[in-house]
Amino acid sequence: MGAVGDWQSVPPLREAFAGRFLVGAALDWRQSAEGGTLATDIACRHFDAFTCENGMKPEATQPEEGRFTFELGDRMVAAAERCGATPVGHTLIWHSQTPAWFHTGPDGRPVSRDLALERMQTHIATVAGRYAGRVRQWDVVNEAISDAADEYLRPTPWLAALGDDYLVEAFHAARAADGGALLVYNDYNIDMAYKRPKALRLLRELLDRGAPVQAVGIQGHWRLHDLNLAEIETAIEAFAALGLKVLITELDIGVLPTRYRGADINHREPMTAEQRAELDPYTAGLPDDVAERLAEAYRAVFAIFMRWESVIERVTLWGTHDGASWLNGFPVPGRTDHPLLFDRQGRAKAAYYAVREAALAAD
Numbered sequence: 285m286g287a288v289g290d291w292q293s294v295p296p297l298r299e300a301f302a303g304r305f306l307v308g309a310a311l312d313w314r315q316s317a318e319g320g321t322l323a324t325d326i327a328c329r330h331f332d333a334f335t336c337e338n339g340m341k342p343e344a345t346q347p348e349e350g351r352f353t354f355e356l357g358d359r360m361v362a363a364a365e366r367c368g369a370t371p372v373g374h375t376l377i378w379h380s381q382t383p384a385w386f387h388t389g390p391d392g393r394p395v396s397r398d399l400a401l402e403r404m405q406t407h408i409a410t411v412a413g414r415y416a417g418r419v420r421q422w423d424v425v426n427e428a429i430s431d432a433a434d435e436y437l438r439p440t441p442w443l444a445a446l447g448d449d450y451l452v453e454a455f456h457a458a459r460a461a462d463g464g465a466l467l468v469y470n471d472y473n474i475d476m477a478y479k480r481p482k483a484l485r486l487l488r489e490l491l492d493r494g495a496p497v498q499a500v501g502i503q504g505h506w507r508l509h510d511l512n513l514a515e516i517e518t519a520i521e522a523f524a525a526l527g528l529k530v531l532i533t534e535l536d537i538g539v540l541p542t543r544y545r546g547a548d549i550n551h552r553e554p555m556t557a558e559q560r561a562e563l564d565p566y567t568a569g570l571p572d573d574v575a576e577r578l579a580e581a582y583r584a585v586f587a588i589f590m591r592w593e594s595v596i597e598r599v600t601l602w603g604t605h606d607g608a609s610w611l612n613g614f615p616v617p618g619r620t621d622h623p624l625l626f627d628r629q630g631r632a633k634a635a636y637y638a639v640r641e642a643a644l645a646a647d
């Protein structure tokens with residue numbers, strides 16, 4: 285047993301949500317091993333769904349055409365099974381972290397429609413096929429919607445080669461590879477008013493065209509200073525009204541000041557030495573008043589999730605403890621963020637207790 289408040293001594297979070305929805309965490313298998321690291325040990329005790337933060341993306345699973353590498357994915361799936369957790373696949377088709385060869389023809393020019401489709405189908409058949417019956421939920425297409433006001437779909441090489449058929453084809457290929465996994469469309473900011481209508485349009489079109497999409501993943505990269513609870517609940521309600529399951533797939537609530545609101549990894553805001561005090565204020569730890577505000581934010585979003593538990597299948601935190609969060613490097617590199625439920629030492633934060641109480645309060 286650890287000291288009071290350590291991850292080992294507080295009750296497993298997953299138990300508070302048993303029978304409601306899975307509560308998951310992302311693990312970065314580029315760094316962590318089978319167990320014995322803070323991240324994996326926290327995950328094994330507290331979470332009952334594991335997602336590879338990077339290890340199942342196309343750059344990891346098929347770095348060169350025809351050369352598949354499953355080491356990281358295999359490790360995650362084995363660890364999830366060892367811990368009694370559900371392995372979640374992330375992600376098959378995306379514009380980011382996808383090697384250029386996917387989109388390049390033999391002549392060095394953009395790939396033809398036929399070859400793009402064949403490569404997509406081979407990739408999905410091989411990757412989703414390997415884990416069929418073990419990975420229970422797949423993010424099939426990730427972040428296909430544009431953030432630009434006058435643009436519907438993100439202009440990606442997949443869209444250029446296949447038009448919007450690429451989404452339909454990806455879902456069919458995933459279903460062919462794995463008859464049982466829950467098939468998910470996953471995106472960020474689709475709870476927000478500027479992007480939600482496009483997401484509803486896309487999902488409706490996919491359903492109308494017979495694509496086997498079953499769930500929508502609201503990523504949930506939120507921020508303490510502009511959390512919009514009403515929009516989150518409106519979005520869950522609207523997606524559920526389409527007959528889809530709703531997942532919160534990448535939840536974190538950043539506490540540091542930032543202008544940028546999205547999760548487009550290409551966006552960067554460098555910080556000068558003079559800006560550090562303002563932009564990176566909590567390097568010595570999170571002050572109690574901010575920790576309390578973060579806890580109340582988590583309590584509020586989980587109260588919404590509990591109200592919608594009949595349509596919510598899973599809520600996954602994008603990391604286990606604050607030291608493992610991508611937000612330490614985004615959008616401003618080299619900061620100290622505190623967006624998760626456990627701190628860098630593995631101690632349960634006020635946010636952990638608030639989330640647990642939100643589950644128990646709903647009984």
Ligand code: 9MR
Binds near residue numbers: 337549610
């Ligand atoms: O958390 C991931 C980080 O380690 C990677 O550097 C980054 C690269 O694109 O991807 C992060 O995860 C993203 C996820 O796969 C899709 N939604 C946005 C997430 C945060 O960027």
